[in-house]
Amino acid sequence: MKQIIKVVEVILLITILFTFAMFQGGFVSWFLFYSLTPILLYIFVLLLYPMKNWKVNSKISSTHIHAGQSIDLTITLRRLLPFPIMYVSLEEVCPVTLNRNDIGKEKYHSIANQTIKEQPRTLRKLLFPYFKREMEAEFQITNLPRGKHTFTHVIIEIGDPFGIVKKRYIHSITQEVVVYPMSYPFKWHVVSNQMEEGTKPAQIYDEKLTNIVGGVREYTPGDKFSWIDWKATARKNTMMTKDFEQEKDAQMAIACMVGEENVVKPLVLEASLELSMSILEEARKRKQHVTFHIHGKEIKHFSEQQIMHHIAEVKGYLSTIAPVTKRREQLSIWKHVPKGAFILTIWTKLDQTVVEHMSMLRKREYHPIVCYIRPSKEITMEEKQILQQLRSLQVPYQVITEKDLLKTRWEVRIHK
Structure with a gap:
């Protein structure tokens, strides 16, 4: 209905200008008519310009990441007719689940807070395509919180440079990003000190048993100096280290x-x-x-x-x-x-x-x-x-x- 009203308004304005020029006559009247008519005709065609046949593609750099990391979102628009368009406003609608920011371990400074501060994310970019048939917009979404986040649609808006006409088209496109909980380096304190099944487990630290030798092997970077088997080294004429039995x-x-x-x-x-x-x-x-x-x-x-x-x-x-x-x-x-x-x-x-x-x-x-x-x-x-x-x-x-x-x-x- 709004589009029909706009079309009627443009036709009515052209008619008024033509009537004014016919009855008033003179250079000024016809100058106004010929000057404004191309602009009004452009607006009239823009109102009738179809946007449903635009092809919209959305690409996400990674669909599975960890909390606190970032993704790059690229939206590509393709159209058949190279009709001159002054600007295109492109907006990717973010789900409410992205209203939180995960800043990694720094968030634990506020661990006592009962609520987490939320702020809606806005992904909007202004493009100037003119006669281009293909347009591309890139967005970076940072500090993603844990959860499953679904992008559902893209809003495309075009208009004339005078702001008389604005056309909006909502393109449905579903993409999901799964954000896993972040894992951090962890010092493992509780392991088993048992060598056979059925024995009682004990608590030790991250150290390897060095009292049971199962054989010898060639030296590899990282082996301790105390592990070197000098007899085997002399016999084989190459650096050999003790190979210990692994704990269960x-x-x-x-x-x-x-x-x-x-x-x-x-x-x-x-x-x-x-x-x-x-x-x-x-x-x-x-x-x-x-x-x-x-x-x-x-x-x-x-x-x-x-x-x-x-x-x-x-x-x-x-x-x-x-x-x-x-x-x-x-x-x-x-x-x-x-x-x-x-x-x-x-x-x-x-x-x-x-x-x-x-x-x-x-x-x-x-x-x-x-x-x-x-x-x-x-x-x-x-x-x-x-x-x-x-x-x-x-x-x-x-x-x-x-x-x-x-x-x-x-x-x-x-x-x-």
Whole structure:
């Protein structure tokens, strides 16, 4: 209807100018008519110019990235007729899920905040195509937050240089970007010191056993000087080092307990997911036997094979995790983990339920460990008493605060 009204207005204006020139006569009247007629005719044709046959292509540099990283978005417009257009306003409509900025570890300075600051993103560019048949606009979207973000449509607007006519066309084009939780360098403290099946696992640091020699091999850069086997070196006339038996890793389970929406702070949840992802990446790097379990809106289990060979599935699931209305009280990890295994639990809420779960795991001959993420100034006396109960149960624990999260390398230092 607006377009029809504009067409009628232009025709009416041309008619008025012509009538004025006919009745008034003289140089000035006809000069006005001949001067304005080309402009009005251009506006008239612009009103009738079809935009539906424009081809719009959108290309994203990467559809799967990690939180805090950036992507490049390129939009290409192609048209058949080289009709002169003074300007094209191109806008990619961003989903509301991109209103947050993820600035990496620096965000944990504000871990105590109950809400995360949001600001709508605007991706708009002005192009001057004139007679060009192909136009291209590039945008960079930085500091993407965790989640699945779907771009649904592009808004194209053209008009005349005098602002009399503006035509808008919304082109539907769906593209999805999956942003995984970020993983950071992680210092692994809990590994197995067992050499045979059935023995009790013990806690050691990131060091290799050097007391059981399985053979010799050629020297490789990075080997310690003390590992050199001088007899074998003299015999083979080449540098040889001792080859030690590799320790077997104890079966481990990582359990991330997603907190309730009205309790857990948004950045605490992000920290729990990024910590889980960091531990899993370190376990994969070391080829350790580990399973992963999420207790949130639903209970989700990931096997060792999924973690080793299909880690993208795990990351994709973590990208969609949100605080739950009510946390599940059932802890069913033992159904998927053999007895005697380490179970590292990551909590965003500490109450008496945690003590009950850890006591139950101890009775089932597991070795539970508690990681509790909490702003340092908000640790209450009640939570300190719960930590004391865990100590009496001989359950190792660590309270992770913003001070720990801001470190270059994350560590889990268990205090008994």
